[in-house]
Amino acid sequence: MKKFGAILAVLVLGALAFAAEAAGAAGVGTGKGLIAVGVGLAIGLSALGTGWAQSRIGAAAVGAVAEKPSMFGTGIIFLLLPETLVIFGFLLAFLLWIKI
Numbered sequence: 001m002k003k004f005g006a007i008l009a010v011l012v013l014g015a016l017a018f019a020a021e022a023a024g025a026a027g028v029g030t031g032k033g034l035i036a037v038g039v040g041l042a043i044g045l046s047a048l049g050t051g052w053a054q055s056r057i058g059a060a061a062v063g064a065v066a067e068k069p070s071m072f073g074t075g076i077i078f079l080l081l082p083e084t085l086v087i088f089g090f091l092l093a094f095l096l097w098i099k100i
Helices: 002-025 030-067 069-080 083-099
Strands: none
Touching: 030 069, 030 083
């Protein structure tokens, strides 16, 4: 898990450096570049979190349905709950994109 955190930190810091460099070359302040990085992070990290949560919930739901078929509806509901993370990520990205 530490290795994943280190890789994520390097990617985020690299993206920030490229955004600042591109904004400086275009004659635009770094604010717009950082907003664009924020949009990418909002969508990307919310999708990563949702995928991780759904992998855990999906495995548990399949096991529960295998033992008791009446748990299918509950498993589907629990599988759909993490999708709200992506919806909130898209909403935040849209609100940030409007500021550009």
